[in-house]
Amino acid sequence: MHEYIVAWLGGMLLGIATVGYLYVHGRIAGISGMLTQVLNKKTFVRSPAKWFLLGMILSAALYGFWQQPNIDFVVQEPWLFILAGILVGFGTSMGSGCTSGHGICGISRLSKRSFVATACFMAAAMLTVWLTRHVWGIL
Template identity: 50%
Template sequence: MSIDWASFTPWSALAGGALIGLAASLFALLNGRVAGISGLLGSLLQRQSEGRGEKAAFLFGLLLAPGLLAMFAALPPVHFDVGSFGLILAGLLVGIGTRYGSGCTSGHGVCGLSRLSPRSLVATLCFMATGFATVFVLRHLLGG
């Protein structure tokens, strides 16, 4: 394994992680809710959900942030090595896993672990192990 040191950006990664933690902490402190993206989106789509305004604003901010960044810096290029079918399949599998796992990476990995939730620890270990196994199979066994 080799590291592309020219593309290695630990300071921006650290700043991004700190901002994610700050946003999740503020959302929990100010709203009393966990900032799990799949849960926010799912409850936003329900008619009887309370706090729809702040949920919509939080999710809108996630979509708006790359546009704001693009005004000040060049965004990195996005490249997928799979076709449309692969992206659709991956999205469906993530959605199914999110429903069965009662949350997503932001809900379990960021918010749940910070609250020392045992369920979130198990969920995070499962999706990390699955991700590692998927990369290993695709890159080393299937030669992708």
């Protein structure tokens, strides 16, 4: 029961942060868009995105320090993580946003494009899990 409460609280905090960021700054809390703002020399200084991203990183670090979860990585090869990150970067560029941008922010604004994008990446994720577990027997 405890994990359900933690998941519910996490979802509530995510919703509050997303809506708060939109109302306070007038911008969508999509992570790929925020990362683009932070990496751009012209927008870095005046962008509140750096504080949002820093808060995400610090809160995850604090949670890990506090709870000390036992995380078992499936892939041990660092080059696979780098390749995955590059592929995700290309995907967010091609899809005009990341999963958080479309799935949380776009759907809440009733964006048709976000409904389609979310359906596509959820279908791709389900297919990937099915293939890796039942066809290839990896996981």
